[in-house]
Amino acid sequence: MxxxxxxxxxxxxxxxxxxxxxxxxxxxxxxxxxxxxxAECCERKQAGSGWRRWLIGxxxxxxxxxxxxxxxxxxxxxxxxxxxxxxxxxxxxxxQQSSKTVQVPPTIPATRRKVAAxxxxxxxxxxxxxxxxxxxxxxQRPAVFPTPVPLTEQERLMFSYVExxxxxxxxxxxxxxxxxxxxxxxxxxxxxLKSKAR
Amino acid sequence: MAEEAMVGDAVLKPAKASAAMAEVNSVExxxxxxxxxxxxxxxxxxxxxxxxxxxxxECFLRVLKFQDRMHEVRNPKTWLARIAWTTxxxxxxxxxxxxxxxxxxxxxxxxxxxxxxxxxxxxxxLVAGREMQQILERLIAGLPDDLRQPLELSTVQxxxxxxxxxxxxxxxxxxxxxxxxxxxxxxxxxxxxxxVKKDGR
Numbered sequence: 001m002x003x004x005x006x007x008x009x010x011x012x013x014x015x016x017x018x019x020x021x022x023x024x025x026x027x028x029x030x031x032x033x034x035x036x037x038x039a040e041c042c043e044r045k046q047a048g049s050g051w052r053r054w055l056i057g058x059x060x061x062x063x064x065x066x067x068x069x070x071x072x073x074x075x076x077x078x079x080x081x082x083x084x085x086x087x088x089x090x091x092x093x094x095x096q097q098s099s100k101t102v103q104v105p106p107t108i109p110a111t112r113r114k115v116a117a118x119x120x121x122x123x124x125x126x127x128x129x130x131x132x133x134x135x136x137x138x139x140q141r142p143a144v145f146p147t148p149v150p151l152t153e154q155e156r157l158m159f160s161y162v163e164x165x166x167x168x169x170x171x172x173x174x175x176x177x178x179x180x181x182x183x184x185x186x187x188x189x190x191x192x193l194k195s196k197a198r
Numbered sequence: 199m200a201e202e203a204m205v206g207d208a209v210l211k212p213a214k215a216s217a218a219m220a221e222v223n224s225v226e227x228x229x230x231x232x233x234x235x236x237x238x239x240x241x242x243x244x245x246x247x248x249x250x251x252x253x254x255x256e257c258f259l260r261v262l263k264f265q266d267r268m269h270e271v272r273n274p275k276t277w278l279a280r281i282a283w284t285t286x287x288x289x290x291x292x293x294x295x296x297x298x299x300x301x302x303x304x305x306x307x308x309x310x311x312x313x314x315x316x317x318x319x320x321x322x323x324l325v326a327g328r329e330m331q332q333i334l335e336r337l338i339a340g341l342p343d344d345l346r347q348p349l350e351l352s353t354v355q356x357x358x359x360x361x362x363x364x365x366x367x368x369x370x371x372x373x374x375x376x377x378x379x380x381x382x383x384x385x386x387x388x389x390x391x392x393x394v395k396k397d398g399r
Contacts, residue, residue, distance in 0.1 A: 006389070010385050010389055010392075013330075013388070014384060014385055017330055017334045018334070018349075018353050019353070019355075020331065021242065021334065021335075021338075021350075021353040022238045022239075022241055022242040022350075022353040022354045022355070023238075023355070024237070024238065024241045024247075025234075026233070026234070026237040026251065026254070027251070030233070030251055031230075031233050034233070034255055035226055035229060037255055037259065038229065038258055038259075041259060042262070045262075
């Protein structure tokens with residue numbers, strides 16, 4: 001009987017204690033603090049997502065630019081690849097060029113003729129080919145050293161003159177010009193020599 | 199052009215603001231309704247106002263983190279309670295405040311006996327006294343985890359055994375069994391303490 005009473009008393013005590021075990025109240029202001037923190041966190045999250053969006057956009061733009069550069073480089077390399085066929089076709093294509101181009105004599109080496117062709121007056125149709133030749137001249141290292149330079153306008157005129165004029169006439173002209181030069185030289189040099197002799 | 203931007207801003211800004219407000223409002227609503235329950239869960243585990251309040255804040259931050267999945271939640275109350283419970287447990291394990299006591303052996307048992315108030319006092323006064331609460335806290339802290347956890351949750355008035363089962367992800371029957379066992383153990387320990395006190399007198 002006493003044991004039962006004791007059990008009941010213990011049960012009641014335990015019930016009462018357990019019911020108060022978690023019956024605590026938060027201190028005033030907790031809810032305000034929590035809500036303020038939630039709002040602040042949301043703002044930070046919004047700002048963070050904005051930055052993230054910008055970063056993603058910048059990344060996409062950067063990759064697009066990189067792809068464009070790679071494409072350009074790839075195309076440029078593809079443009080270089082048919083160089084051997086172009087080099088072979090230069091002989092055949094030259095006669096087809098417009099009448100504005102200056103005739104390059106066949107005695108000039110092939111490389112020189114290619115380079116000389118660059119200096120022809122650009123025709124809209126031949127402009128693209130000229131550009132290809134330019135890249136060809138840059139990319140191909142010539143076997144001849146020093147590197148052949150393109151003919152100047154005067155040189156080209158001289159070549160055409162020599163081509164179209166009989167040899168005897170050219171020789172005679174050179175001789176007459178030499179004599180004139182010699183006379184002029186001696187005419188200028190005589191007073192100097194005389195003054196030195198004194 | 200400027201007009202278009204203005205029109206665009208005028209359309210977009212309220213949309214963004216309303217989305218952000220909706221997010222805040224849903225969490226705010228949860229906080230409004232269940233703040234006390236969350237605090238009590240944290241308090242039942244941590245037994246300290248500062249820690250419990252920190253745990254409450256941490257809990258709602260976790261809720262904010264998982265708010266994208268909030269629409270999938272069937273029972274927001276137990277979902278929130280589970281977050282609060284895990285948050286408080288994490289905090290307790292971090293601080294390792296669990297100080298298991300053994301009433302039968304060691305000096306801590308004797309200290310506990312000394313702190314038992316006079317049993318001739320009426321029950322209301324006994325229960326209201328801080329000493330008895332401290333003894334109960336020590337006894338609960340000495341229980342094994344699988345018994346202590348459902349007991350702690352059961353002391354939160356806002357939760358019933360099926361909700362505790364949902365929080366702990368165990369069957370409701372197991373919760374009831376564990377509660378019964380925990381209670382029996384507590385009663386036995388209390389009985390032993392009271393016997394020792396009576397013999398000492």
